[in-house]
Amino acid sequence: DAKTTQPTSMDCAEGRAANLPCNHSTISGNEYVYWYRQIHSQGPQYIIHGLKNNETNEMASLIITEDRKSSTLILPHATLRDTAVYYCIAKSTGANSKLTFGKGITLSVRP
Amino acid sequence: GAVVSQHPSWVICKSGTSVKIECRSLDFQATTMFWYRQFPKQSLMLMATSNEGSKATYEQGVEKDKFLINHASLTLSTLTVTSAHPEDSSFYICSAHDRSPIYEQYFGPGTRLTVT
Numbered sequence: 001d002a003k004t005t006q007p008t009s010m011d012c013a014e015g016r017a018a019n020l021p022c023n024h025s026t027i028s029g030n031e032y033v034y035w036y037r038q039i040h041s042q043g044p045q046y047i048i049h050g051l052k053n054n055e056t057n058e059m060a061s062l063i064i065t066e067d068r069k070s071s072t073l074i075l076p077h078a079t080l081r082d083t084a085v086y087y088c089i090a091k092s093t094g095a096n097s098k099l100t101f102g103k104g105i106t107l108s109v110r111p
Numbered sequence: 112g113a114v115v116s117q118h119p120s121w122v123i124c125k126s127g128t129s130v131k132i133e134c135r136s137l138d139f140q141a142t143t144m145f146w147y148r149q150f151p152k153q154s155l156m157l158m159a160t161s162n163e164g165s166k167a168t169y170e171q172g173v174e175k176d177k178f179l180i181n182h183a184s185l186t187l188s189t190l191t192v193t194s195a196h197p198e199d200s201s202f203y204i205c206s207a208h209d210r211s212p213i214y215e216q217y218f219g220p221g222t223r224l225t226v227t
Contacts, residue, residue, distance in 0.1 A: 034215070043115075043204050043218035044155065087154075098145060099206070099216055101155040 002027040002090040004102055011108040018075040020105055022088030025069040031092050033064060034099065035073045037084040044087065044101075047073065078109045113139045115207055117219035124195055124226055132190045132222045134205030140185035141207035145216070146178075149202040161188055195226045 005023045012018040024033060034049040048055055048062045050071070055062045061074040075082055087104040091097050114137040124130050134144060143162050147155040159175075161167040161182035169175045177199075179191040188207075192199055206218040 036218075038155075041202070041221070041223075043117075043206075043221045046215035046217065049215065098157055098160055100157060101147075103154050 001092055001097075001100060002031055004088045004090055006086075006088055006102065006105040008103070009106040009108065011110055012078050014080055014109050014111055015077055018078040018082065018107055018109070020073040020075075020086050020088075020107065021070065022073070023070045024088070024090045027068050027090050028092070031090045033062065033068075033071050034089045034091055035060070035062065035086060036089065036099070036101075037082075037086045038104070039081075039084045047086075078107075080109050080111065083107060083109045113137075113209070113217045115141075115205065115217045115219040117203075117205055117222050119222060120220060121223040122225070124224070126196055126226055127194055129191055129193045130195055130224060132192075132203055132205075132224075134188045134190070134207070134219055136186045136207045136209075136217070139207075139209045139217075141188070141209060142185065144182055144188040144205055144207045146180060146188075146190050147204045147206065149204060149221075155204060158190075192224065195224070197226045200224055200226045 002024050032049050032051050035047040036044040038044045050062045064071045085104040085106050116135045118133045146158045149155045158173045159167045159169045161180050163182050163185050167180035182188040202221050204221040206216045208216045
């Protein structure tokens with residue numbers, strides 16, 4: 001699966017949008033982009049995934065560039081509870097495809 | 112969304128003993144389950160992949176005789192840490208997906224193992 005790169009950390013003000021970037025320049029055609037987050041001492045939580053088109057759900061929006069080499073996760077109105085480590089992962093669709101976690105980006109939401 | 116549970120949520124054991132951790136999918140059938148380990152301030156590391164009714168596939172560097180995985184049913188997988196040592200102290204997390212690997216993988220809340 002393609003490697004992804006993310007900044008180490010970022011912060012944003014509560015109530016503002018948090019835009020988390022991710023580079024996946026070597027992503028292949030059958031790899032999806034997944035986003036998970038992990039709040040301290042908990043299991044990871046699924047946020048969203050996409051292949052080519054932009055996606056939106058109740059938690060976030062995922063914007064994927066046309067060349068699919070990068071994407072941005074948008075939390076439209078960040079709250080203090082959104083403080084977590086966010087992981088961007090490229091994963092193929094084989095029967096035993098697996099999520100491989102990198103270091104992720106630590107998002108700190110400040111009051 | 113689907114729920115994955117783990118039991119126990121935390122356990123303390125003495126060096127040399129064995130510990131079993133259970134992972135259950137509560138409202139879906141998990142054809143594939145995964146076991147991860149996470150040391151403090153580090154990311155999750157995949158240990159093994161298990162498919163129901165077959166032997167687990169271990170990642171490179173993970174001792175299969177030390178970390179016994181059983182996936183006996185579509186809703187239950189167990190990880191047994193045999194002859195535990197202090198260096199096995201870690202956060203163990205399981206996850207599962209249903210029949211389609213395209214969709215999200217659901218994670219359990221994790222089990223904190225401390226070996227004294």
